[in-house]
Amino acid sequence: MDYDYLKQMNDGLDRNALLDELMVTYGKEVWNYAFFLTRRRELAEDIAQDSFIKAYHHIYSYRGDRSMKAWLLAITRNTARDYFKSAWFRKVQFIPEDFGQGLARPSAENEWFGTQRQREIWNAVLELPRKLRETLLLYAHHQLSIKEISELTQLSEGTVKSRLFRARAVINRTFGKSAVSEGRDRT
Amino acid sequence: MNHDDHWEKQLQQLPLGNGGFSVESMNKIKERIRLNRTTRLRSARIAVAAVSIVSVAAVAWAINRGMQPQQVATEPRVDETEAQLIVQYWDNQSFMNQIGQPYMIRHPNIDFKIVTSQSNDLASYRKWLEESNADVLQIPLAYIDDLAKDGAIIPLDDMLKRDRVDLDEMYQPMIELMREAGGGKLYALVDQFSTDLLFYNKTLFQRHRVPLPDEGDTWDDIFRLAGRFDGSTEDGKPVYGLSFGWRSDPYNAIMKVGRSEGLSLVDAKGLPQVDSDAWHKVWSQVTEGFGKGWINNEPGPAASNIGWTEESIMKADTFINNRAAMSLQSYNSSWNFISKAIEKGIFTGDWDALPVSSSTAPEVTRSFGGAIIYAINAKSPNKDQAMKLIEYIVSKEQSERDYVSGNFPLHANRATSVSIANDPADRVYAAKLDADTILEQLERNQLPGVLEMSAALNAKGTEAAQSIIAGRTTVEETLSQLQEEAVSAIQSSGRTDGLP
Known part of the structure; x- marks a missing residue:
């Protein structure tokens, strides 16, 4: 599809209302993806903010050739890459946050903080090298298909599958299991 | 680790605790856009400390949201065939704001056309429907059985089952009401509904040494309690036992x-x-x-040339101004005013709310104020897409959108990941509705x-x-x-x- 569907919206497009809508619907997705890439909450917040501001300014360039989520995640990815390239980022050494300590902190006010096992899994996944981590989480967390991940990362579908396999193998090794996935992958 | 509990499934949820994308993030983004600050600054988080007005709803949403499991948002379906859905709704603009725009973001291949019906009885609605090519209908509750018998609307059970829509998570009295109306089958789904609640000011009751109303109280009990305030005053002004909202x-x-x-x-x-x-x-x-x-007999606010203003209503409402011990009002409109009055420090009493029971059936409430109901036109060539749209309209996700926007409708599919402290909606959802009597009242009104x-x-x-x-x-x-x-x-x- 090569038309700009947003321009077809009835009564014109209220860009501010659309921004609200995008943030309510995809705010968590964008923030989480930025977090998976950086493993730092304050960076995820910065990148998520920048990504939505870019989306706001480029909303008319969105074409319905992919899902809005995939479009926003692509912007997020490019924004994160700009961060990684910056002199400031290269000077600062980041230590990944311990998921159990830093994120899901149990407290009386916060009843839901995940199980110990969930924290172990997330810690293991966030310890993966960035390329494997990103591919695995685009698939398992953001629920993108192999094709969508391939378009987003501009890698061949074969490479995406290979990274997914390697990521699973590492995690399975951590938990003492062979690298087999459940059922068929989404294509 | 066994197969039934595969680690990869655990990755669908990110247990962030109190973190992640929040209302505060949204406000910062809007503020930065307003200030036209497109360049990245790490100090942006600090510099933009003064965020725009954050409503009670938004704050509660932020807090509550942070405490909920981070769920994967509904995935857009881009593989659908292109279609234009014709929807019966009040007006185009409000449809697009409330439903159309968010739906098109998720389903880029769907376009909408809005049609309205001016009919005010079954005969003229039937005629309108005959001539209409609307796919999705917004039908009055009292017409469901007649239209179902006509074969003008279709049963939804099979499609809902196919699409794995969990009806159990909806407010069951609304499902029962729809089934009752459809003779056992589900021909329509409720988006929003309205009901009256009895709000009461505990502080006033205690100050005037009157026992509090209780669950299961009937009108005889409520009038008896209200009568105990006969002749009561505070600071030279009358204090009423009961009011019926801001209009007397x-x-x-x-x-x-x-x-x-x-x-x-x-x-x-x-x-x-x-x-x-x-x-x-x-x-x-x-x-x-x-x-x-x-019972409050004050004249109420004077209407200006633009009708009643929020300010004049809040000034005149005796319950909001701590001068009525109880008030029977529709949840939707009253909670809007009461929550604002609490926020502004006008309404200061300790309070609660109750559904009112009938004296002949104390375990149920009959205070039903209407519902927004959707069905599918049997002639529609786009039944699957129409079903998808209705499923979206009645989804928790859409209820959450509505709630976050600061409206207080009662959704049949209540938003569970957002809430506001002391929201009396809990009282509504805990109540049982007398579907038989409600339908009987509506049927008689159609005679x-x-x-x-x-x-x-x-x-x-x-x-x-x-x-x-x-x-x-x-x-x-x-x-x-x-x-x-x-x-x-x-x-x-x-x-x-x-x-x-």
Whole structure:
């Protein structure tokens, strides 16, 4: 599809209302993806903010050739890459946050903080090298298909599958299991 | 780790605790756009400390959201075929704002056309439907059984099952109401509904040494408690036992009480029973309360040339201003005002709310104020897409959108990941609804001539009640006169069968 569907919206497009809508619907997705890439909450917040501001300014360039989520995640990815390239980022050494300590902190006010096992899994996944981590989480967390991940990362579908396999193998090794996935992958 | 508990599934949720994308993030983004700060600055988080106005709802949403499991948002479906859905709705703009725009973001291949129906009875709606090519219908509850019998709307059960829509997570009385209306089958789904709640100011009760109302209290109990405030004052101003919202209209109050008692102005044949014993009791209780002054009888806010303003309503509402111990109001409109009054420090009492029970069925409530209901036109060539749209309209996700926007509708599929402290909606969702009586009331209202009769009574009712309150007439005389008016109105509509 090569038309700009947003321009077809009835009564014109209220860009501010659309921004609200995008943030309510995809705010968590964008923030989480930025977090998976950086493993730092304050960076995820910065990148998520920048990504939505870019989306706001480029909303008319969105074409319905992919899902809005995939479009926003692509912007997020490019924004994160700009961060990684910056002199400031290269000077600062980041230590990944311990998921159990830093994120899901149990407290009386916060009843839901995940199980110990969930924290172990997330810690293991966030310890993966960035390329494997990103591919695995685009698939398992953001629920993108192999094709969508391939378009987003501009890698061949074969490479995406290979990274997914390697990521699973590492995690399975951590938990003492062979690298087999459940059922068929989404294509 | 076994296969049933595969680690990869655990990655669908990110247990962030109190973190992640929040309302604060959204406000910062909007503020940065407003300031045209497109360049990245790490200090942006600090510099933009003064965020725009954050509503109570938004704050509660942020806090609550942070405490919920991070769920994967609904995935857009881009593989659908292109289609234009024709939807019956009030107007194009509000449809696009409320439903169309968010839906198109998720389903880029769907376009909308909005059509409206001006019909106000079943016959004209049938005619409109005959000529309409609307896919999605917004139908009155009372028409469901007739339209289902006509074959004009289709049962939804199989499609809902196919699409794995979990009806169990919806407010069951609304599902039961729909099934009851459809003779066991589900022909329609409720988006939003309205119901009355009895709000009460615990502090006033305690100060005037009156016991608090309790769950299961009937109108006899409520009037008795309200009467205990007879002659009460605070700071030289009267304190009332009961009010009916910000407008003090005795006929409106009588109708509200009667409706929650399950009374109808006509019998099963559509013949007036305005002067029945049950109505006589309600008229006597309400006019006594107005006359003695334990029901709020202040004139209410003056309307300006643009109608009533929020400010004038909040100033005039005796419950909001801590001068009425109880207030029967629709949840939707009252909570909007009460929550704002709490935020502004105008309403200061400790308070709660209760559904009102009928004296003949204390375990259920009949205070049903209507619902927005969607069905699918049997002639629609886009039934699957129409079903998808209705599923979205009644989804938790859409309820959450609505709630976050600061509206307080009661959704059949209640938003569970957002909440506001002390929201009395909990009281509504805990109540059971008397579906049989509600449908019976609605069915009777559809009988020939009843609409005309109600209009005639509405025109005379307030003056008639005022006449009793002023002691110029008795309840018996007034109801006898109104009964004659009702018969005459039905006759004027062209109906003669069964009338005296």
